[in-house]
Amino acid sequence: MSEDTTSAVSKNVFSKDLLDACISCGFCLPACPTYALTGQEQSSPRGRITLMRMLETGELPADDSTLAEESSLCLGCRACETVCPAGVQYGHLLEEWRDEQWSGSKRPWIVRPLLLVANRKWVLRLLGLARRSARKRETSTQTTLMLGCFERALFPSVSRNLAALDPTLAVDPDQGCCGALHAHNGDLEQGRDLARALGERLPGTIVTTSGGCAAHLADVIGRDRVVEASEWLLKQNTDTAKTERPLRVGLQDSCHLRNGLGVWQEPRELLGRTATYVELPSAGSCCGAAGTYALVRKKESKAILAKKIAEIEAADLDLVIAVNPGCLRQLQTGLRKSKSRTKAVHIVDYLRGRQP
Amino acid sequence: MDKISPAAVADLRALLGDRVLTEPGALAAYGRDATPLFRHAPDVVVQPLTTEEVAGVMRIATRHRVPVTTRGAGTNLCAATVPLSGGIVLSTMRMTALLEVSREEMLTVCQPGVTAGALNRAAATEGLIYVPDPGSKEASTIGGNVATCAGGLRGLKYGVTRQYVLGLEAVLPDGEVIRTGGRLVKDVAGYDLTRLLVGSEGTLAVITEITMALVPNPAAARYGVAYFESMTDASVAVRDIVASGPAPATLEFMDAVCIAAVEDFAHLGLRLDAGALLLFGDDGEPDAVDRSVARMAEVCAGRATHIELAASVAAAEDLLAARRCNLPALARSGSMTILEDVTVPRPKLAEMVAFVAATAEKHGVRIGTFGHAGDGNLHPTAVVDADDPAATAAAVAAFDDIFRHAVDLGGTITGEHGVGAAKLPYLEHRLGPEQMALLRRIKGAFDPLGLLNPGKLGS
Numbered sequence A: 001m002s003e004d005t006t007s008a009v010s011k012n013v014f015s016k017d018l019l020d021a022c023i024s025c026g027f028c029l030p031a032c033p034t035y036a037l038t039g040q041e042q043s044s045p046r047g048r049i050t051l052m053r054m055l056e057t058g059e060l061p062a063d064d065s066t067l068a069e070e071s072s073l074c075l076g077c078r079a080c081e082t083v084c085p086a087g088v089q090y091g092h093l094l095e096e097w098r099d100e101q102w103s104g105s106k107r108p109w110i111v112r113p114l115l116l117v118a119n120r121k122w123v124l125r126l127l128g129l130a131r132r133s134a135r136k137r138e139t140s141t142q143t144t145l146m147l148g149c150f151e152r153a154l155f156p157s158v159s160r161n162l163a164a165l166d167p168t169l170a171v172d173p174d175q176g177c178c179g180a181l182h183a184h185n186g187d188l189e190q191g192r193d194l195a196r197a198l199g200e201r202l203p204g205t206i207v208t209t210s211g212g213c214a215a216h217l218a219d220v221i222g223r224d225r226v227v228e229a230s231e232w233l234l235k236q237n238t239d240t241a242k243t244e245r246p247l248r249v250g251l252q253d254s255c256h257l258r259n260g261l262g263v264w265q266e267p268r269e270l271l272g273r274t275a276t277y278v279e280l281p282s283a284g285s286c287c288g289a290a291g292t293y294a295l296v297r298k299k300e301s302k303a304i305l306a307k308k309i310a311e312i313e314a315a316d317l318d319l320v321i322a323v324n325p326g327c328l329r330q331l332q333t334g335l336r337k338s339k340s341r342t343k344a345v346h347i348v349d350y351l352r353g354r355q356p
Numbered sequence B: 001m002d003k004i005s006p007a008a009v010a011d012l013r014a015l016l017g018d019r020v021l022t023e024p025g026a027l028a029a030y031g032r033d034a035t036p037l038f039r040h041a042p043d044v045v046v047q048p049l050t051t052e053e054v055a056g057v058m059r060i061a062t063r064h065r066v067p068v069t070t071r072g073a074g075t076n077l078c079a080a081t082v083p084l085s086g087g088i089v090l091s092t093m094r095m096t097a098l099l100e101v102s103r104e105e106m107l108t109v110c111q112p113g114v115t116a117g118a119l120n121r122a123a124a125t126e127g128l129i130y131v132p133d134p135g136s137k138e139a140s141t142i143g144g145n146v147a148t149c150a151g152g153l154r155g156l157k158y159g160v161t162r163q164y165v166l167g168l169e170a171v172l173p174d175g176e177v178i179r180t181g182g183r184l185v186k187d188v189a190g191y192d193l194t195r196l197l198v199g200s201e202g203t204l205a206v207i208t209e210i211t212m213a214l215v216p217n218p219a220a221a222r223y224g225v226a227y228f229e230s231m232t233d234a235s236v237a238v239r240d241i242v243a244s245g246p247a248p249a250t251l252e253f254m255d256a257v258c259i260a261a262v263e264d265f266a267h268l269g270l271r272l273d274a275g276a277l278l279l280f281g282d283d284g285e286p287d288a289v290d291r292s293v294a295r296m297a298e299v300c301a302g303r304a305t306h307i308e309l310a311a312s313v314a315a316a317e318d319l320l321a322a323r324r325c326n327l328p329a330l331a332r333s334g335s336m337t338i339l340e341d342v343t344v345p346r347p348k349l350a351e352m353v354a355f356v357a358a359t360a361e362k363h364g365v366r367i368g369t370f371g372h373a374g375d376g377n378l379h380p381t382a383v384v385d386a387d388d389p390a391a392t393a394a395a396v397a398a399f400d401d402i403f404r405h406a407v408d409l410g411g412t413i414t415g416e417h418g419v420g421a422a423k424l425p426y427l428e429h430r431l432g433p434e435q436m437a438l439l440r441r442i443k444g445a446f447d448p449l450g451l452l453n454p455g456k457l458g459s
């Protein structure tokens, strides 16, 4: 409540209306994975908003240890937003918080090189060339495939397969990062600049294979210009078929795709058409990848992943599908370590494999 | 740390290890609950897991004379968990064991930190339900529900938490553990301490285990909505419905301000031109439910401008969910909401509703009213700009008038949210000096050192 923010000293870290929106009702507590880990109020969405208010008024000094700990322990998964009846935009508040908390030299050292790479278009281009992500292609449509920056290096088949699934998509390798990485890691301005630059470089509709990028890009350049791959493929009615032995397939939602853009039915629909779809009990909650979280908060990320892997094992799946490269990598790591028979696959690669 | 000695903290750490929090940021987070305007940080937060650990904490508190405020989910709306004198906040949020759900005895035994929503889901697997059903059920805890005697959306037919608590285990301030009541339906051995602890708001003992009656999940439930030109018309309809037959499960209403706020959030296609909305519903055997709902619709027909019956279970769930989120939805339209909880005898409902509207106008405050109409329980909610002290003062003045009028009508200052720190100044007006003195003596019998939740009930 804003009585917290009316003190004479206001640090202007946060947009006042965003901070004022929370009424501290506590409805978000059961939705928060980090609160489930600790049971401590300050690791809950409501508790973190209290901390933000104390930072804003100066009641807690900027170098307070709980502020540092909680701004980093938060997954940024935005599950709290979906249950908040007061419409608190927690994701935006967290971006503003990290912009202050993780600015410059306060940023965790482990994420710095990532941001540097993502800043440089030519590095991304080289990565794409070396790893053979989708090649340059002009088409008559105003719809372009976005090439995720780390996806180009880690999962180059994804963009290739999407270009193959839909020949009308144009491909332009001379594109940079969308800036989601920056916005979530304490450089909001750069994050927005990169998104705007990408929006100018790729006019018209942008199709992305990453839920996280989709949400950030939509936030900056407008929802109407951004389509996530499963949304797009569902609309295109891509020709895919069932295998003879029906596969048991589960899904891991992308937090920002589900909680930020409200896209969760589309991938389920696509999977339901081609396989025996099994809803994992926690499909909608974070896998612990959460952008750079798996690097910055190894221990917690592993704890969250362990539960997820146990669930996947119990469901006896052939495949678990991801709609975001970060989740894909996280699931692959977990499944490999536990020697599971289940494979993690990106939805685009999966659907390409189902083409008759 | 001013209130608590390093020695006391050392004792707590020896008992609970890292489940003792002292960082200023953590303490700040425990310095408030869902109540606006009240804040005070504790000196230390503890997270016990078992009854023995709670008893250990209380012994340390007694030895070092440190106040203890018990906290569940902190969703209460009367500043009941704000530790006004600092000291220890004892969080029950890690006491989440659901020990038993018995179909045969129709009861559950659980630790206090289990949420009402989780208990309901566990009960459902045995074909049972947890009745109290407060709007906050997904977040609030059973311990909190018991300690505030929470009410819900089906109080008219089923009553409130009080009617379902069979037995309690509780820790007294000196660390002694008592067990009241039990699994028995009948038991008159001794004073009814179970009922004394229900609604005691953490001022008499720390509740560490609850034995709670469950009821069979009704075979069917149906809901409908009636729209009226005014809250007065809706109140009269409520009176007529209750007079016309057996009490239905649900009669909830909201005024135009609330309808607009809820519609803005939930997009259910509510009629924005109406002055009041009445959500009515019943549960039981399918044909009885159909008859009951038809009867309510018929009684409303004379006054209502529109009546719609929910076509599906999903549609009914949507309506109930919309009613549950009434307060936060209202909060979207201003920077601060102050919500009250007056209750009057049902025949006086129309009069009280009119008084609230007139008072809001008199003080120039924007008040939206919703509530459990069937229980005569109103939640007039002021939406104010927190940066404007005059607006807050006007709201407080308006509520002052509203409390007094409710008591004059034979009503009460709080129906279900509790007294806490927020309503304590009005309590004597409701109870009178003799009862206030008796309350203090009861408090003294349980807690002679005044360590449990000071500045609240019994202080």
Ligand SMILES: Cc1cc2nc3c(=O)[nH]c(=O)nc-3n(C[C@H](O)[C@H](O)[C@H](O)COP(=O)(O)OP(=O)(O)OC[C@H]3O[C@@H](n4cnc5c(N)ncnc54)[C@H](O)[C@@H]3O)c2cc1C
Pocket: A024, A025, A026, B033, B034, B069, B070, B071, B072, B073, B074, B075, B076, B077, B080, B081, B092, B112, B133, B134, B135, B136, B139, B140, B141, B142, B143, B144, B145, B146, B147, B148, B149, B150, B151, B152, B153, B200, B201, B202, B203, B205, B206, B207, B208, B324, B325, B327, B328, B416, B417, B453
């Ligand atoms: C949006 C919203 C809707 C709500 N709807 C309703 C409603 O429909 N009906 C209703 O009645 N209330 C409602 N409430 C109020 C609140 O949710 C209830 O009072 C609830 O019972 C509090 O539970 P809690 O776990 O949050 O308890 P807390 O807020 O943590 O504590 C409440 C009181 O209980 C005491 N306490 C908690 N646990 C224990 C324990 N184990 N032993 C001893 N004392 C204890 C505390 O000291 C405190 O005095 C609503 C609140 C909100 C924000």
Ligand code: SF4
Pocket: A021, A022, A023, A024, A025, A026, A027, A028, A029, A045, A046, A049, A080, A083, A084, A085, A086, A087, A088, B328
């Ligand atoms: S649910 Fe929303 S309004 Fe309620 S405490 Fe959480 S963030 Fe604040």
Ligand code: SF4
Pocket: A031, A032, A033, A034, A035, A043, A044, A045, A048, A073, A074, A075, A076, A077, A078, A079, A080, A081, A090
């Ligand atoms: S973003 Fe996720 S982890 Fe962070 S407060 Fe919200 S629910 Fe919790």
